[in-house]
Amino acid sequence: MAGSNAPIGVFDSGVGGLTVAREIMRQLPEERMVYFGDTARLPYGTKSKNTVIRFSRQIVRFLETKHVKAIVIACNTATACALEEIQMELALPVIGVIDAAARVAGSVTENYRIGVVGTTATIESGMYEKALRRYNEKAKVYGKACPLLVSLAEEGWLHDTITEEVVRRYLKDLQYKSIDTLILGCTHYPLLRSTFHKIAGEDVTLVNPAYEVAMELRELLTREGLSCGEDVGRAGEKYEFFVSDAAEKFCSFANSILPYDIEQVRQIDIEKFEADG
Amino acid sequence: MAGSNAPIGVFDSGVGGLTVAREIMRQLPEERMVYFGDTARLPYGTKSKNTVIRFSRQIVRFLETKHVKAIVIACNTATACALEEIQMELALPVIGVIDAAARVAGSVTENYRIGVVGTTATIESGMYEKALRRYNEKAKVYGKACPLLVSLAEEGWLHDTITEEVVRRYLKDLQYKSIDTLILGCTHYPLLRSTFHKIAGEDVTLVNPAYEVAMELRELLTREGLSCGEDVGRAGEKYEFFVSDAAEKFCSFANSILPYDIEQVRQIDIEKFEADG
Numbered sequence: 001m002a003g004s005n006a007p008i009g010v011f012d013s014g015v016g017g018l019t020v021a022r023e024i025m026r027q028l029p030e031e032r033m034v035y036f037g038d039t040a041r042l043p044y045g046t047k048s049k050n051t052v053i054r055f056s057r058q059i060v061r062f063l064e065t066k067h068v069k070a071i072v073i074a075c076n077t078a079t080a081c082a083l084e085e086i087q088m089e090l091a092l093p094v095i096g097v098i099d100a101a102a103r104v105a106g107s108v109t110e111n112y113r114i115g116v117v118g119t120t121a122t123i124e125s126g127m128y129e130k131a132l133r134r135y136n137e138k139a140k141v142y143g144k145a146c147p148l149l150v151s152l153a154e155e156g157w158l159h160d161t162i163t164e165e166v167v168r169r170y171l172k173d174l175q176y177k178s179i180d181t182l183i184l185g186c187t188h189y190p191l192l193r194s195t196f197h198k199i200a201g202e203d204v205t206l207v208n209p210a211y212e213v214a215m216e217l218r219e220l221l222t223r224e225g226l227s228c229g230e231d232v233g234r235a236g237e238k239y240e241f242f243v244s245d246a247a248e249k250f251c252s253f254a255n256s257i258l259p260y261d262i263e264q265v266r267q268i269d270i271e272k273f274e275a276d277g
Numbered sequence: 278m279a280g281s282n283a284p285i286g287v288f289d290s291g292v293g294g295l296t297v298a299r300e301i302m303r304q305l306p307e308e309r310m311v312y313f314g315d316t317a318r319l320p321y322g323t324k325s326k327n328t329v330i331r332f333s334r335q336i337v338r339f340l341e342t343k344h345v346k347a348i349v350i351a352c353n354t355a356t357a358c359a360l361e362e363i364q365m366e367l368a369l370p371v372i373g374v375i376d377a378a379a380r381v382a383g384s385v386t387e388n389y390r391i392g393v394v395g396t397t398a399t400i401e402s403g404m405y406e407k408a409l410r411r412y413n414e415k416a417k418v419y420g421k422a423c424p425l426l427v428s429l430a431e432e433g434w435l436h437d438t439i440t441e442e443v444v445r446r447y448l449k450d451l452q453y454k455s456i457d458t459l460i461l462g463c464t465h466y467p468l469l470r471s472t473f474h475k476i477a478g479e480d481v482t483l484v485n486p487a488y489e490v491a492m493e494l495r496e497l498l499t500r501e502g503l504s505c506g507e508d509v510g511r512a513g514e515k516y517e518f519f520v521s522d523a524a525e526k527f528c529s530f531a532n533s534i535l536p537y538d539i540e541q542v543r544q545i546d547i548e549k550f551e552a553d554g
Contacts, residue, residue, distance in 0.1 A: 040328050051317050152425065162439065165438075275548070
């Protein structure tokens with residue numbers, strides 16, 4: 001078992017999970033972190049459950065070589081498709097982004113009408129609905145797949161009339177349902193938060209799973225006696241970043257959203273790791 | 278060496294190459310075809326050259342097991358990044374989508390100002406510019422990466438005000454250059470042809486590489502004595518489709534754009550094939 005000073009493993013299909021990494025850096029500044037972004041095979045949101053499970057297993061095998069003490073699946077699609085399998089196969093604590101967000105959404109809704117936006121794979125999985133029912137059995141959950149939003153966020157059109165128009169079209173169905181709470185069920189979406197806020201309106205509470213999962217991680221580490229006992233200080237020593245492709249591009253995107261500048265991103269061949277359970 | 282009744286191998290990162298497959302079916306109706314779409318790892322257009330070469334090599338290894346007589350790289354990104362390597366490594370004839378389109382564009386332009394739209398990887402490769410210079414040394418080539426258009430085409434928003442607005446924004450730079458010819462340098466873009474035509478205007482000639490590469494393939498097969506001598510007739514026996522993920526989704530997209538209904542799409546594990554040159 002890795003000790004409490006070991007790093008936390010965080011992974012995503014690419015850069016979206018950096019919104020989760022950013023929250024972990026803010027809320028748990030003493031923790032070390034190893035981040036992996038699967039930039040050679042992104043996006044996951046349009047792919048099948050079995051393929052996402054295979055990819056996730058390979059990444060977990062890689063993170064194990066880094067002796068992580070816990071794993072955060074910082075990707076809604078991978079959480080929806082693979083969290084249960086990974087939890088069953090691993091002795092380490094593993095958490096995803098769905099459960100914490102569902103718990104918060106279930107407690108803040110007043111009219112029990114909750115919307116979820118995410119990738120096609122996340123919405124089709126029904127995992128948010130399943131999780132919400134655990135926390136609020138009266139909740140009615142309305143999902144809407146928004147496949148274009150990841151591309152718009154990666155294009156950098158964050159505050160843009162075209163992005164507003166796309167969000168308006170995607171949210172129309174949910175607005176007919178009179179939702180009072182909206183879960184941003186893809187780790188890219190916090191980058192479009194102000195657009196969502198503008199289109200959804202003042203009366204809809206936005207829930208950001210990136211924020212909530214960092215809170216859950218803190219509770220988990222405390223409960224398991226795994227909180228880091230010493231702060232090594234410099235970000236460059238505390239955080240390690242790995243990708244499966246295009247390290248430079250990842251680096252410049254990361255530097256635009258993280259609170260400090262990444263010095264090094266290393267590329268690895270993720271296909272070499274075992275994909276079978 | 279495979280005989281003249283062997284199939285042609287055609288590959289793409291996903292469904293975009295079906296616009297090429299469609300042209301081959303129309304222009305060379307007697308030929309057999311094995312199509313592979315790398316749906317587990319799509320899109321290629323945002324990935325690095327080395328990764329696209331690795332993926333392409335694995336696909337070529339797979340097509341070799343099908344005893345194809347020639348290979349068409351039905352993907353602009355893979356052509357831009359990997360055609361030269363694959364041609365050097367293989368005894369079979371291999372063609373891509375760039376050369377034929379460049380030849381046609383070089384011959385139809387009257388003011389020598391040619392625009393190219395495509396993925397980031399295709400545009401950054403400069404391969405269209407290089408090819409155009411071969412056919413028309415006076416040509417000035419203006420490239421524009423349009424990363425959102427693949428997602429818009431896959432979302433099915435083919436005739437849509439949002440898509441028009443996105444195309445208008447991407448084409449603005451090229452219009453300032455007074456181009457009279459525009460190459461649709463991504464195999465998804467023929468699906469958006471009417472939108473490109475509307476925004477670019479009557480005075481701009483659109484060049485569709487999918488059409489041109491089917492013409493080039495016919496010439497190549499004739500020249501090499503590889504044209505199919507017998508038409509087996511039924512499409513279900515002539516064409517085979519393989520993908521690395523989500524066969525059903527591929528099938529329904531294919532059936533919306535091909536001239537006949539696909540009966541079977543088989544999923545294979547492409548990562549098992551050798552990626553080294």
